[in-house]
Amino acid sequence: VDHAGRLRRTRTALAERDLDALLVGPSPDLRWLVGYNAPPLERLTLLVVPADGEPSLVVPTLEAARAAASGAGDHAEIVTWDEHEDPVAIVEGRTRPATRLAVGDHLWATFLLQLQAALPDARWVRGSSVTGPLRARKAPEEIEALRAAGEAIDAVHARVPELLSAGRTEREVGRDIADLVNEGHDEMNFVIVASGPNGASPHHEARGRRISRGDTVVVDIGGTLDGYCSDSTRNYSIGGPTEDYVRLHEVLEVAQQAGVDVVAPGVPAETVDEACRRAIVAAGHGDHFIHRTGHGIGVEAHEEPYIVAGNRTELAPGMAFSVEPGIYVPDRYGARIEDIVVVTDDGVERLNHRPRELLEVGA
Ligand code: ZN
Ligand code: ZN
Ligand code: ZN
Numbered sequence: 532v533d534h535a536g537r538l539r540r541t542r543t544a545l546a547e548r549d550l551d552a553l554l555v556g557p558s559p560d561l562r563w564l565v566g567y568n569a570p571p572l573e574r575l576t577l578l579v580v581p582a583d584g585e586p587s588l589v590v591p592t593l594e595a596a597r598a599a600a601s602g603a604g605d606h607a608e609i610v611t612w613d614e615h616e617d618p619v620a621i622v623e624g625r626t627r628p629a630t631r632l633a634v635g636d637h638l639w640a641t642f643l644l645q646l647q648a649a650l651p652d653a654r655w656v657r658g659s660s661v662t663g664p665l666r667a668r669k670a671p672e673e674i675e676a677l678r679a680a681g682e683a684i685d686a687v688h689a690r691v692p693e694l695l696s697a698g699r700t701e702r703e704v705g706r707d708i709a710d711l712v713n714e715g716h717d718e719m720n721f722v723i724v725a726s727g728p729n730g731a732s733p734h735h736e737a738r739g740r741r742i743s744r745g746d747t748v749v750v751d752i753g754g755t756l757d758g759y760c761s762d763s764t765r766n767y768s769i770g771g772p773t774e775d776y777v778r779l780h781e782v783l784e785v786a787q788q789a790g791v792d793v794v795a796p797g798v799p800a801e802t803v804d805e806a807c808r809r810a811i812v813a814a815g816h817g818d819h820f821i822h823r824t825g826h827g828i829g830v831e832a833h834e835e836p837y838i839v840a841g842n843r844t845e846l847a848p849g850m851a852f853s854v855e856p857g858i859y860v861p862d863r864y865g866a867r868i869e870d871i872v873v874v875t876d877d878g879v880e881r882l883n884h885r886p887r888e889l890l891e892v893g894a
Pocket of ligand 3: 826
């Protein structure tokens with residue numbers, strides 16, 4: 532992994548924006564920058580990346596071995612602090628000048644408040660304003676990792692039909708799916724099993740509802756493999772769908788394809804959202820598509836670029852994001868089709884390949 536290149540590009544971005552340094556706590560940013568997957572704890576761990584100067588990683592002494600084992604020491608000087616010392620003072624000493632600073636989005640408020648007290652003259656901006664655009668464009672090895680994560684989640688969806696049947700609860704099905712996600716990934720991130728009317732809630736948590744014949748079930752799942760995330764949604768019908776659901780699902784298939792079809796370098800992100808939405812509005816379901824069309828994905832499950840009205844960011848080769856239009860009819864049912872796609876030099880590549888049509892499962 533080219534951590535040195537990432538740090539170099541980060542420092543260039545800091546300088547271009549007149550920022551003195553980026554301060555990053557345990558977070559996907561930290562993992563992306565130096566390869567250290569640190570736990571967020573009450574003891575401060577903080578990477579200081581000056582625009583002009585060498586990075587340092589301030590860590591509690593008891594975690595020095597763990598930090599070193601990550602290889603972070605190849606890219607930043609590891610500076611330890613003992614239990615009786617004040618780590619904020621150490622950071623303050625290594626953050627000069629401190630006029631304009633970027634701070635990682637995931638740093639706990641308790642640390643930011645202490646830093647702000649120690650550096651009263653600094654103005655602060657969000658770290659993602661620096662790292663977001665850099666992380667959005669994936670290197671070839673990152674796309675390879677996303678491709679592998681996509682295959683891993685496709686393999687889980689391939690086995691979902693064996694687990695779905697009338698009489699089982701969402702929770703039972705969800706646990707079985709979670710086991711499969713864990714088998715194929717290093718980590719399970721989430722499992723959404725939303726049956727019948729629960730499908731109308733996009734982030735429904737698997738609960739005690741018993742799946743019954745005639746239900747449709749939205750299954751949205753994701754995990755992390757070799758540091759990169761997967762995320763894919765398919766819809767299943769238990770023993771045959773109603774005619775209106777079949778029509779709704781066809782609209783969604785057309786909408787999802789329309790979104791993927793417009794993806795190319797130079798196209799504004801919001802154009803992908805428009806393309807999906809147009810098909811859904813035309814079918815009379817405009818009010819039932821209640822979220823943006825997608826989100827970037829990489830070391831984090833949701834990151835830039837966001838595929839949403841108003842985001843004029845031009846798509847560029849290497850950007851990876853979800854195209855996941857949904858239709859949610861309150862108290863009745865819902866559906867969402869989600870694939871991860873990556874922008875290529877002249878178009879788009881899908882990273883999920885399971886059939887997108889409504890899958891009928893025997894009751
Ligand atoms: Zn490295
Ligand atoms: Zn999803
Ligand atoms: Zn998603």
